[in-house]
Amino acid sequence: MKFGILVNEGPYTHEASDTAYQFVKAALAKGHEIYRVFFYHDGVNNGTRLTVPPQDDRNIVKRWSELAAQHKLDLVLCIAAAQRRGVMDAAEAKRNGKDADNLAPGFRISGLGQLIEAGIQADRLVVFGD
């Protein structure tokens, strides 16, 4: 089955991102396809490479990046939600006159149309949130 995934909460405060990660990993292990993982609301904070969790805790952002590299996952942050919350890639930083960028490896920033498209293309869209 082809899954689309929507993550609506940021890392650590909520378990949504953890659960989505475990779901994606389990689905891939069973041979399913992940069409796209879309991050919305505070979910965009899963895509900042500047998070530094304590060493005895899981690194949620790094975990997504590694899974993306392993399975060629399409991890997409909503651009409007990301801009509101200060998550941007180099191009966006330049366009908005910011002196830094913080997008984690394996993520990209795009529009909400990518979420709708995931809903259209996937057999199931699974929402992880509060």
Add this chain to the structure above:
Amino acid sequence: MTEENAGGVAKKFLYVNRRAPYGTIYALESLEVVLIGAAFEQDVSLAFLGDGVYQLTKGHDTKGLEVKNFSPTFRALEDYDVTKLYVEKEALEARGLREADLVVPVEVVSAERMAEIMEAQDVILSF
């Protein structure tokens, strides 16, 4: 995936609004998805459950909150061909609200009927 969907026929999208309009950003950002999604010409419906019914009430004034009052956007949904708005009857009643208190025409449905509406969808986005 059904043959219909594979052939490019519109899918049924339901946006489920469960939260009060202010206090959190979910309602506003949900509406942003609805507006962007309208360009994809899918079969779109909106559902309002629980405190989500407050999103549609008349007389919002957000000046003191210093946040954008997005109440007028609901009246513009018709221009985007988004006309199926379902409001949970029990949620209205529990909050002492009536259909006349809402800014746009809606269909008030029982929780039981709402479940049937959800059952008939291809994609449910819950905010």
